[in-house]
Amino acid sequence: MNIYEFLPIRLLVEPAYAVVTTISSFLEPLTGGFSAALAVIVLTVLVRAVLIPVGVSQVKAGITRRRLASKISALQTKYKKQPELMQQKLMALYKEENASPFAGCLPVLAQTPVLMAVYGLFIHSTISGHTNELLGHMLFGLPLNTSFLTLLGAGDLTGTAITVYLVLVVLIAVVAGFSRHLLTPAVPETPAASPTATRSASDAPAMPDLSGVMKTLSFMPFLTAIFALFVPLAAALYLATTTTWTLCERLVLNRVLGANEPQPANEARVTD
Numbered sequence: 001m002n003i004y005e006f007l008p009i010r011l012l013v014e015p016a017y018a019v020v021t022t023i024s025s026f027l028e029p030l031t032g033g034f035s036a037a038l039a040v041i042v043l044t045v046l047v048r049a050v051l052i053p054v055g056v057s058q059v060k061a062g063i064t065r066r067r068l069a070s071k072i073s074a075l076q077t078k079y080k081k082q083p084e085l086m087q088q089k090l091m092a093l094y095k096e097e098n099a100s101p102f103a104g105c106l107p108v109l110a111q112t113p114v115l116m117a118v119y120g121l122f123i124h125s126t127i128s129g130h131t132n133e134l135l136g137h138m139l140f141g142l143p144l145n146t147s148f149l150t151l152l153g154a155g156d157l158t159g160t161a162i163t164v165y166l167v168l169v170v171l172i173a174v175v176a177g178f179s180r181h182l183l184t185p186a187v188p189e190t191p192a193a194s195p196t197a198t199r200s201a202s203d204a205p206a207m208p209d210l211s212g213v214m215k216t217l218s219f220m221p222f223l224t225a226i227f228a229l230f231v232p233l234a235a236a237l238y239l240a241t242t243t244t245w246t247l248c249e250r251l252v253l254n255r256v257l258g259a260n261e262p263q264p265a266n267e268a269r270v271t272d
Contacts, residue, residue, distance in 0.1 A: 004120045010128070012117030017127045019043060020134055036137030036144060040122060040234050044241040047118050052249065054107040059253045064099045066259075115242075122234035135234055140164055144234040165229065168240045172225040175243045180222075183250050 003009060024039035031038055071093055079086035094100055125132050125145060135145035140160050142151075148165045151157045224243060228236040254260050 003116065004124060009113055009117050009120070012113060013120050014128050016043070016047075016117050017121055017132070017134070019046075020121055024134065024137070033138060036134055037139040037234075037237055039134070040144075040237045041241050043118065043121075044238050045245060047114060048242060048245045048249070051111050051114065052253075054111050055246075055249050055253055056257070057107045059250065059257050059259050063257065063259050064097070065101075068093065068097060068099065119235065119238060122238050123232055135232065139233060139237075142233055144237075145232045147232055147236075148229040164233070165236070168228055168236050169225045171240050172228055172243050173222060175240075175247050176222045176225060179243075179247045179250075183247070183254075 004013060020039050020043045023042050024035045027038050027042075028035040072090060075086060075089045075093065079089060090101075121127070121132070121134060122144075125135060132145075135143070137144050141158075142161055142164060148157075148161070151161050224239055228239050231239070
């Protein structure tokens with residue numbers, strides 16, 4: 001099944017296509033042959049700007065995790081031999097603090113259809129049964145609908161193509177490095193529950209191993225750099241733009257919301 005035939009996605013793709021082609025037409029008298037590539041960048045920036053509230057929720061969730069880190073660590077230490085009770089205490093802590101270990105996740109999931117719809121503009125040759133005119137344009141003589149691997153396989157890899165893709169891949173990789181160094185939060189590890197605790201009918205909902213998840217996600221931008229070689233040039237431009245936006249947005253939001261400021265010392269002592 002083609003996910004882009006799913007009605008909600010299709011309803012997003014069509015207006016997004018109308019917007020990007022309008023932007024390209026508007027820019028063409030000013031930028032000539034670069035209009036389509038610039039339209040990809042402009043549309044990506046516009047969509048990410050609309051989704052800034054998602055970034056705000058993620059930063060606030062990170063601040064909450066840092067604020068509760070010492071209490072969580074204390075609970076994990078005290079109840080490390082009682083996984084079931086530890087899960088219950090952790091859930092009680094989040095409830096008491098009016099917080100959630102999943103804070104920030106739902107807004108991220110909500111934005112997924114939007115980003116998928118935008119990305120679909122740059123990988124499909126047809127939109128709603130008609131030709132995707134955007135991919136018929138060129139950038140430095142390279143078709144926006146052709147990938148690095150396609151050019152390599154056809155033996156049509158010119159110096160210009162190598163330079164364009166090298167710039168894009170290096171940009172994504174550099175952004176990934178800065179993102180991993182500057183933005184990856186430290187999250188307390190949650191020990192896995194024992195089989196006995198898992199089988200218990202009174203088990204509380206298992207806490208996610210956020211440390212492992214965050215470590216895994218921190219490497220995703222590096223995979224994006226490799227992925228950019230396999231997708232059409234228009235999609236590679238989108239990936240470079242959205243990863244760069246993500247880094248800049250998070251740095252600004254961290255500063256505005258005080259995410260980098262030392263958190264007030266919490267009483268880490270726990271009682272029964």
